[in-house]
Amino acid sequence: MSPDVIAASDPMLLLSGTANPELAANIAAAMGDDRVDRRICDVTQRQFTDGELFVRINENVRGRDVFIIQSTNSPSDNIVQLLLLIDAAKRASAARVTAVIPYFGYGRADRKDQPRVSIAAKLMSNLIVAAGADRVLSIDLHQAQIQGFFDIPMDHLYAAPVFRNYLLSLRLDKVVWVASDVSGAKMARSYARRLGGDLAIIDKRRPRANEAEVLDIVGEVEGRDCVVPDDMIDTGGTVVSAIHCLKEKGARDIYVLATHAVLSGPAVDRLSALPVREILVTDTVEIPPEKKARIPTLKVLSVASLLAQAIENTHTSRSVSGLFN
Numbered sequence: 001m002s003p004d005v006i007a008a009s010d011p012m013l014l015l016s017g018t019a020n021p022e023l024a025a026n027i028a029a030a031m032g033d034d035r036v037d038r039r040i041c042d043v044t045q046r047q048f049t050d051g052e053l054f055v056r057i058n059e060n061v062r063g064r065d066v067f068i069i070q071s072t073n074s075p076s077d078n079i080v081q082l083l084l085l086i087d088a089a090k091r092a093s094a095a096r097v098t099a100v101i102p103y104f105g106y107g108r109a110d111r112k113d114q115p116r117v118s119i120a121a122k123l124m125s126n127l128i129v130a131a132g133a134d135r136v137l138s139i140d141l142h143q144a145q146i147q148g149f150f151d152i153p154m155d156h157l158y159a160a161p162v163f164r165n166y167l168l169s170l171r172l173d174k175v176v177w178v179a180s181d182v183s184g185a186k187m188a189r190s191y192a193r194r195l196g197g198d199l200a201i202i203d204k205r206r207p208r209a210n211e212a213e214v215l216d217i218v219g220e221v222e223g224r225d226c227v228v229p230d231d232m233i234d235t236g237g238t239v240v241s242a243i244h245c246l247k248e249k250g251a252r253d254i255y256v257l258a259t260h261a262v263l264s265g266p267a268v269d270r271l272s273a274l275p276v277r278e279i280l281v282t283d284t285v286e287i288p289p290e291k292k293a294r295i296p297t298l299k300v301l302s303v304a305s306l307l308a309q310a311i312e313n314t315h316t317s318r319s320v321s322g323l324f325n
Helices: 021-030 075-093 120-131 144-149 160-171 182-195 237-250 267-272 288-295 304-315
Strands: 013-018 043-047 053-057 064-069 098-102 135-139 154-157 174-181 198-205 214-217 223-234 254-261 278-282 299-300
Touching: 013 021, 013 053, 013 223, 013 304, 021 064, 021 304, 043 075, 053 075, 064 075, 075 098, 075 120, 098 304, 135 304, 144 174, 160 182, 160 254, 160 278, 160 299, 174 182, 182 198, 182 223, 198 223, 198 237, 223 237, 237 254, 237 267, 267 288
Parallel strands: 013 064, 064 098, 098 135, 135 154, 174 198, 174 223, 223 254, 254 278, 278 299
Antiparallel strands: 043 053, 198 214
16 A cells, blocks of 8 residues: 555554653644544663664554654754654554654755755755655744655644634734744734734844844834744744844834744743743743743643644545644
8 A cells, every 4th residue: 555545444653752752642642533542652762872872663563654753853863763763663564654743953954055055954854755754744844945855745734823822812902923034024924914913024134143133123013012923942042132122112012932942052041031921832842841940931832732633634634734724
């Protein structure tokens, strides 16, 4: 049977790497189909003293529709672990292997924008395909063009429905959706179209990696509630510059919205002192409790139900695009 044609009656199996086991467990618990086994397959995963990784699937996967849940933040070990799990499942005669990658690492290296640099996002895509994945499922890629880097079917989900439900409950008044840079205007415009409100764009330049300098704001924000959406918060430099500029321009309550809370380097220190009402992120990346405790405005929304529905729809050959609405 072709890996693109899996009968709904064929057994499904969920595997998880060690990047975000809590999210994997929540995905399994959120499965709504009574025919689905709501548990994570038993897998042995350990690291040798020299740093090499070892994985072994401890259950029979022959003829099964396997979904491997593994984000690739702190990328190297998590990416290698994902590749090993895919390879193990294929060599164990799984009928189909889908790599569920809530956060796709190396996504920012998606083009050759200077001499002699690697297009790492394409390389990671090639490795996942070479390992034996039949499909890939991810959320809010840094650039939508990364979908084309995969030579296998790729479903690109959006966390917008998760944020939408929470934002509607806030009943924001005279809201302005603020793009943190020109490239983020599409995301901000999408929220403005679906939830109502105006659009503003921050004119920013980046003198070097992980540093951002705000030049001006295009749009009216004075006395308005502002929401700043982005796909990720890494070091927090972009969002800090944006928030301080919005405050200087007279913005009222400010909400930061980011799908992936990478929170590297000085991010926690920067965000803990940020003058915002709330920082909304999802659980695509596991956030250590000590980091959560230091950011009082941080609120984590779960994408488990979204991913569970996408996995079920993939398994039963139903449309995934309906989840975008």
